[in-house]
Amino acid sequence: xxxxxxxxxxxxxxxxxxxxxxxxxxxxxxxxxxxxxxxxxxxxxxxxxxxxxxxxxxxxxxxxxxxxxxxxxxxxxxxxxxxxxxxxxxxxxxxxxxxxxxxxxxxxxxxxxxxxxxxxxxxxxxxxxxxxxxxxxxxxxxxxxxxxxxxxxxxxxxxxxxxxxxxxxxxxxxxxxxxxxxxxxxxxxxxxxxxxxxxxxxxxxxxxxxxxxxxxxxxxxxxxxxxxxxxxxxxxxxxxxxxxxxxxxxxxxxxxxxxxxxxxxxxxxxxxxxxxxxxxxxxxxxxxxxxxxxxxxxxxxxxxxxxxxxxxxxxxxxxxxxxxxxxxxxxxxxxxxxxxxxxxxxxxxxxxxxxxxxxxxxxxxxxxxxxxxxxxxx
Amino acid sequence: xxxxxxxxxxxxxxxxxxxxxxxxxxxxxxxxxxxxxxxxxxxxxxxxxxxxxxxxxxxxxxxxxxxxxxxxxxxxxxxxxxxxxxxxxxxxxxxxxxxxxxxxxxxxxxxxxxxxxxxxxxxxxxxxxxxxxxxxxxxxxxxxxxxxxxxxxxxxxxxxxxxxxxxxxxxxxxxxxxxxxxxxxxxxxxxxxxxxxxxxxxxxxxxxxxxxxxxxxxxxxxxxxxxxxxxxxxxxxxxxxxxxxxxxxxxxxxxxxxxxxxxxxxxxxxxxxxxxxxxxxxxxxxxxxxxxxxxxxxxxxxxxxxxxxxxxxxxxxxxxxxxxxxxxxxxxxxxxxxxxxxxxxxxxxxxxxxxxxxxxxxxxxxxxxxxxxxxxxx
Numbered sequence: 001x002x003x004x005x006x007x008x009x010x011x012x013x014x015x016x017x018x019x020x021x022x023x024x025x026x027x028x029x030x031x032x033x034x035x036x037x038x039x040x041x042x043x044x045x046x047x048x049x050x051x052x053x054x055x056x057x058x059x060x061x062x063x064x065x066x067x068x069x070x071x072x073x074x075x076x077x078x079x080x081x082x083x084x085x086x087x088x089x090x091x092x093x094x095x096x097x098x099x100x101x102x103x104x105x106x107x108x109x110x111x112x113x114x115x116x117x118x119x120x121x122x123x124x125x126x127x128x129x130x131x132x133x134x135x136x137x138x139x140x141x142x143x144x145x146x147x148x149x150x151x152x153x154x155x156x157x158x159x160x161x162x163x164x165x166x167x168x169x170x171x172x173x174x175x176x177x178x179x180x181x182x183x184x185x186x187x188x189x190x191x192x193x194x195x196x197x198x199x200x201x202x203x204x205x206x207x208x209x210x211x212x213x214x215x216x217x218x219x220x221x222x223x224x225x226x227x228x229x230x231x232x233x234x235x236x237x238x239x240x241x242x243x244x245x246x247x248x249x250x251x252x253x254x255x256x257x258x259x260x261x262x263x264x265x266x267x268x269x270x271x272x273x274x275x276x277x278x279x280x281x282x283x284x285x286x287x288x289x290x291x292x293x294x295x296x297x298x299x300x301x302x303x304x305x306x307x308x309x310x311x312x313x314x315x316x317x318x319x320x321x322x323x324x325x326x327x328x329x330x331x332x333x334x335x336x337x338x339x340x341x342x343x344x345x346x347x348x349x350x351x352x353x354x355x356x357x358x359x360x361x362x363x364x365x366x367x368x369x370x371x372x373x374x375x376x377x378x
Numbered sequence: 379x380x381x382x383x384x385x386x387x388x389x390x391x392x393x394x395x396x397x398x399x400x401x402x403x404x405x406x407x408x409x410x411x412x413x414x415x416x417x418x419x420x421x422x423x424x425x426x427x428x429x430x431x432x433x434x435x436x437x438x439x440x441x442x443x444x445x446x447x448x449x450x451x452x453x454x455x456x457x458x459x460x461x462x463x464x465x466x467x468x469x470x471x472x473x474x475x476x477x478x479x480x481x482x483x484x485x486x487x488x489x490x491x492x493x494x495x496x497x498x499x500x501x502x503x504x505x506x507x508x509x510x511x512x513x514x515x516x517x518x519x520x521x522x523x524x525x526x527x528x529x530x531x532x533x534x535x536x537x538x539x540x541x542x543x544x545x546x547x548x549x550x551x552x553x554x555x556x557x558x559x560x561x562x563x564x565x566x567x568x569x570x571x572x573x574x575x576x577x578x579x580x581x582x583x584x585x586x587x588x589x590x591x592x593x594x595x596x597x598x599x600x601x602x603x604x605x606x607x608x609x610x611x612x613x614x615x616x617x618x619x620x621x622x623x624x625x626x627x628x629x630x631x632x633x634x635x636x637x638x639x640x641x642x643x644x645x646x647x648x649x650x651x652x653x654x655x656x657x658x659x660x661x662x663x664x665x666x667x668x669x670x671x672x673x674x675x676x677x678x679x680x681x682x683x684x685x686x687x688x689x690x691x692x693x694x695x696x697x698x699x700x701x702x703x704x705x706x707x708x709x710x711x712x713x714x715x716x717x718x719x720x721x722x723x724x725x726x727x728x729x730x731x732x733x734x735x736x737x738x739x740x741x742x743x744x745x746x747x748x749x750x751x752x753x754x755x756x
Contacts, residue, residue, distance in 0.1 A: 187582055191631055203643045204565055204701040206606075206619030213622035213640070217598025224592035228584075241584030244591035245635060246628030253569055253623055253643060253671075262591070265581045265631060293631075323582040 001028070003036040005108040009365045010088060010358035013101040017081040017090045023071040023149045026050040030070055033143050036104060040111035043141075046166060050145035051155045053166050056110060056138045062307045063138040064372065065169035065336070066106065067156065067327065068099045068176075069147030076352040086358055093356040094344030099175030102343060102365045103141055109369055110135050134373040137307065140169055147327065151296075156327050160334060171307035172331040173368075177344025180360045180367075182315060183322035184236045184339050186329055187267045188298030190277055191245070194219060194288040200251065200258040209256030213249045216260040219288055220244060223264065226284060231269035234303035236321035238269035242284065263293065267323070270298035270332070299329045302337025311339070314371035341368075379406070381414040383486040387743045388466060388736035391479040395459040395468045401449040401527040404428040408448055411521050414482060418489035424544060428523035429533045431544050434488060434516045440685045441516040442750065443547035443714070444484065445534065445705065446477045446554075447525030454730040464736055471734040472722030477553030480721060480743045481519055487747055488513050512751040515685065518547055525705065529674075534705050538712060549685035550709040551746075555722025558738045558745075560693060561700035562614045562679030562717050564707055565645045568655055569623070569671040572597060572663055578629065578636040587634030591627045594638040597666055598622060601642065604662060609647035612681035614699035616647035620662065641671065645701070648676035648710070677707045680715025689717070692749035719746075 003015060021029040030050040037045055037054045046053040050070065055063075072092035081090035088098075144155030151157065160167060196216045201209025228240040242264065249260030264285070268277040274295040282290060302308055303319060312319055322328070322340050331338035343364040348354045381393060399407040408428040415423055415432045424431040428448065433441075450470035459468035466476075522533030529535065538545060574594045579587025606618040620642065627638030642663070646655040652673040660668060680686055681697060690697055700706065700718050709716035721742040726732045 189582070189632075202702060203619060203621050203623055204567070204645045204703070205617075206621045206645070207617065211602070211621055213625050214598055214602040216625070217595050217600075217602050220592055220595025221599055222595075224589070224595050239583075239585065241581060243581050243584045243589055243634055244628075245581055245631055245633060247591050247594070247638065248626045248628075250622075250624030250626075250641065253641065254567075255623060256621055257623060260625065263628065263631065267582045267584070324580060325582070 001032050003032050003104065005036055005104050009101050009105050009361050012104060013093065013098045013356065013361055014081045014083065014088055016097040016101055017092050018079065020075055020079060021070050021072055022074050023146050026070045026145045030143070030145065033070065033104065037107055037111065040108060043107065043111040046163065048159060048162060049155065051159055052143045053141065053163070054107060054111065055140040055166070056135065058135055058138050060135065060138045062170040063140060063168065064307060065140040065142060065167065065172040066103050067142040067144065067172060067174050068096055068103050069145065069155065070100065070143050071145055071148050073148050073350050078352055078354065087355040088358055089353070089355040091354060094177045094354050095349035096176055096342055096344050098344050098356040098361045099342040100143065102361060102368060103143070103175060105365050106139070106368055106372060107141055110139050110372060137372055139372060140166065142167070156330050160330055167334060167336070169336055171305060171311060172328065172336050172338040173311070174326060174328050174338060174340050175342035176326050176340050177342050177346045177349055178340050179345050180343055180364055182312060182317055182319035182339055182341050184234065184301030184303055184319040185270050185299040185332065186322040186324065186326050186340070187238055188270060188272065188274060188277055188296060188329070189265065189267050189325045190274055190281070190295035191263055191265050191293040192281055192290045193293055194262045194264060194285055194290050196260040196262070196288065198256065198258040201256040203254045203256055206256050212257045212260040216247070216249065216262060219262060219285065222284065229269065231271055233269070233271060234301040236301045236319055238321045240269055241267045242281065268298065270300040273297055296325055297329055297333065298325070299332030299338055305337040308337050308339065311371055315367050379410050381410050381482065383414055383482050387479050387483050387739050390482060391471065391476045391734065391739055392459045392461065392466055394475040394479055395470050396457065398453060398457060399448050399450055400452050401524050404448045404523045408521070408523065411448065411482065415485055415489065418486060421485065421489040424541065426537060426540060427533065429537055430521045431519065432485060432489065433518040433544070434513065436513055436516055438513065438516045440548040441518060441546065442685060443518040443520060443545065443550040444481050445520040445522065445550060445552050446474055446481050447522050447533065448478065449523055449526050451526050451728050456730055456732065465733040466736055467731070467733040469732060472555045472732050473727035474553055474555055474720055474722050476722050476734040476739045477720040478521065480739060480746060481521070481553060483743050484746055484750060485519055488517050488750060515750055517750060518544065520545070534708050538708055545712060545714070547714055549683060549689060550706065550714050550716040551689070552704060552706050552716060552718050553720035554704050554718050555720050555724045555727055556718050557723050558721055558742055560690060560695055560697035560717055560719050562612065562681055562697045563648050563677040563710065564700040564702065564704050565616055565647060566650065566652060566655055566674060566676030567643065567645050567703045568652055568659070568673035569641055569643050570659055570668045571671055572640045572642060572666040572668050574638045574640070574666065576634065576636040579634040581632045581634055584634050590635045590638040594625070594627065594640060597640060597663065600662065607647065609649055611647070611649060612679040614679045614697055616699045618647055619645045620659065646676065648678040651675055674703055675707055675711065676703070677710030677716055683715040686715050686717065689749055693745050
């Protein structure tokens, strides 16, 4: 199939949504993206598995990386896409083919050299026309696979291992759904399992046992009384949270339980690294046996980086902290300032009624286009 | 198969153990018991499903009922029975074919009329000989099915519905394993499920939710601080207990849970009925949404009944309270004083290494024989 990058961004989104690309099955879409990028000319292209990367090489002072995943969660009887008034409905509309469509439109805007064998940008309709020559930043596009599944399969993780050089940038913009807001950095997250011990006995002789579930009450009360920090970094306030997310205990209806397990999730501001975060949890839950289940560092907002500051100025919006963990943390790990900025609505992601407002896709394209080609703030 | 009731009680136990009778499959053993009882003569016999009942009708002032179940838990690679020194190993040895053997030996002792067509007791070997004529009480034997499974299938429950008259007695002795101690009455038991509500949210924005697991901490702390009563009835101390036996809550590793369920088991002294017990639990757990899961009343010790007092005197042992719930409660419900007294060891019941001390079976036979035929306390 061929992707027509001259389509208005809402229509291009619709075309992308109608190519199913559930995690692990992104091949058809990745190939279509690769071919569309190659047809532009003027871009260096890399294909790695079902990830596709492209970059300009104008030798400009700063490089901006745009990243978005091609995969979606499983289709929930919500394909093909359906336009209803101002909203485009369907699997992956918000998370995040609207963002992918914006990335592709920007490639068409920036990828074509001022002179060359590819069709001149002037021949293209819509807001893309005539912008190719004014690039203010070099740009790298990263379309990747398997974001919606286990971290071990994540395409961006694989690229960081195999093609570290391709990810080098002064600012990374991850086009996860933010409803067109700038969500800076992200919180870190870790999970520990606290095991509260006891001693079994028949419940008719409860005094011969030690009830692990009763003992867990003290731990839960500590969590209920915990007052999380709020940390402001680069003007963005990261509010932490320490929450039991699972509890289970019990042997049988007539047995005093000898074990109760509580899974605790700590969402921490990016001024702590995972090691410091774990030490804090261990201090709060002092006296309990803790086993680390998983952890992932956050990402500082990085708004003081010049490229980031220029982007914030271009949008004319005040950035806020990102609360959920996103792949921006992978860029932070590589020392690259990273933001979340995308047209989708995060509250609609993964729902059966997922949709995106076409006007927000258009606004995102306009804002990023202005920023990248240097026509001043909109 | 034929059961030889002239065998020493330890050997008879072994024969009974070697007839598998897992709950629902008691037919072969029930028929053998029925035939052995019929062969004695002088007993009125009733067969109901796989329950077998027998009774004397001498018109004596008091009637003592001996009850025991024929079924066992599933065989755990522990058949046939194996004698190792003083211990007889095998499925059902303690729970409770040793008790069934004692019951059958006592039937042989008491069932044969002083004169009649059946063989005279004098022709029988061992301690049974010559005892038949001295009966001090009329006796009813209840061998029943399906004690080890759900209450709805319980044979004694069925008999209480269909043959209430057969269960009439001045004292019921349930031959569940007590290691030869008198365990009087039993505690009642009830289970409630307390549901603690909350409100879901992403754990990265925990302040938007209400954590049901955290809220459960207060409930668990109440249970941990609860000080159960001890109630002394007829010299037996019933110690109550209020225990969480199960807890579960949690939606996913990144979700603030909106529900946490705690199953609470109350073991209560027999001076409370189930309704009063539930009211007490509701008072302790005031403010929580409770649903009654199941309940069963206890049984008062009933030691002031003359037949019970005489039995206690005959054993020369101080009775203690029974903590676990047993079928004595079914007799209590019919207004019949009931005790637990049997040769098995309750701590070995349902274990793979189940065994019974042959000396305790013999002692139990001797004590009950003396009590029933009035040869004075041993």
